Amino acid sequence: DDLSAADEAGLMEFVARIGVKSMADMLEAAAAYAVCIEGRSQFTRSQLMRRLAACLGGRAVDREEGLRSFGSLLRTGRVEKLNRGNYTLAAASPYLAEARRFA
Numbered sequence: 001d002d003l004s005a006a007d008e009a010g011l012m013e014f015v016a017r018i019g020v021k022s023m024a025d026m027l028e029a030a031a032a033y034a035v036c037i038e039g040r041s042q043f044t045r046s047q048l049m050r051r052l053a054a055c056l057g058g059r060a061v062d063r064e065e066g067l068r069s070f071g072s073l074l075r076t077g078r079v080e081k082l083n084r085g086n087y088t089l090a091a092a093s094p095y096l097a098e099a100r101r102f103a
Contacts, residue, residue: 008054010037015055018098024069026055028078029098031089036099042086045070 003011011033020029030051034040048070053061073079079087089096 003051003054007038011051011054012057014099014102017102018095020095022069023052023061023065024072025095027052027066027069028073028089028093029095030055031073031079031087032093032095032099033102035089036096036103042082042088044085045087048087 011030014033014037015026015029018029020026027048030048031043034043034047034051049061049066052066053059070079074081074087078090078093080090081087
């Protein structure tokens with residue numbers, strides 16, 4: 001499930017437009033992009049991590065920091081677990097509204 005070059009460029013543009021800096025915010029923005037622009041109703045953690053790498057321009061993602069950030073999103077309810085290995089973005093995410101405007 002790799003991103004197309006167009007989706008990768010679109011994701012980078014989206015993240016730059018909304019100005020996120022922290023890894024947790026980048027993950028949440030990547031989830032919003034996957035839901036709104038790519039039309040995914042759900043995603044896996046590994047799919048989200050690949051999108052995070054795209055947000056970082058292909059730079060390697062520190063695995064521990066990525067897992068901590070993902071866990072933080074789960075604990076705060078910004079990402080919701082659907083079933084084993086599948087997640088969705090909370091409807092209250094501010095990045096969801098931004099992604100809808102971006103689309």
